Amino acid sequence: MTESTPTPVHWKLVIDCANPQSQADFWAAALHYKVEDNNAFIERLLELGVLPREATVEFHARLAFRDLVGVRHPDDPYDEDNGAGLGRRLLFQRVPEAKSVKNRLHLDLHPGKGRRAEEVERLRELGASVQREVKEPGGEWAVMTDPEGNEFCVQ
DSSP: OOOOOOOOOOOOEEEEOOOHHHHHHHHHHHTTTTEOOOOOHHHHHHHTSSSSSGGGGEEEEEEESSSSEEEEEEOOOOOOOOBBBBBSSEEEEOOOSSSSSSSSOOOOEOOOTTOOHHHHOOOOOOOOEEEEEEEEEEEEEEEEEEETTEEEEEE
16 A cells, blocks of 8 residues: 655735725735735625625725735745635734734744844834834844734744
8 A cells, every 4th residue: 555645734824904905905015926816706795795795805906805915935836716825924814903912923024034124124114113122142133023013023
């Protein structure tokens, strides 16, 4: 009997937020990712009557889901039928409650040796804030927050 290699599990990191569109724009710019284009899929769902118009918004001159927006790595495959990424992906979903405690999960960004200060400044210009600079025997990094207060680090 031959053992086969398991197929990798497809995953996405889902981030709760108040405004999925602004979070998608921030993180797409921060990571050099692409905002997913679900316009054709949404139009089909509207035509079929399975999606109410109020569940959509205009975003970058195209239809988008009001409460969900994904961003994906530009080199990864995506489903041409619905626009969803099939690789490295973040999905921002609207939730009614505000962030109230420290994240239990966060992103670490690695811009490359000697580029941390430059990247921190670029992210500030996109709307992030520096919470603190950390210098420990194991390394140095900046603890930052995105425009909605979610923590992430830049090493």
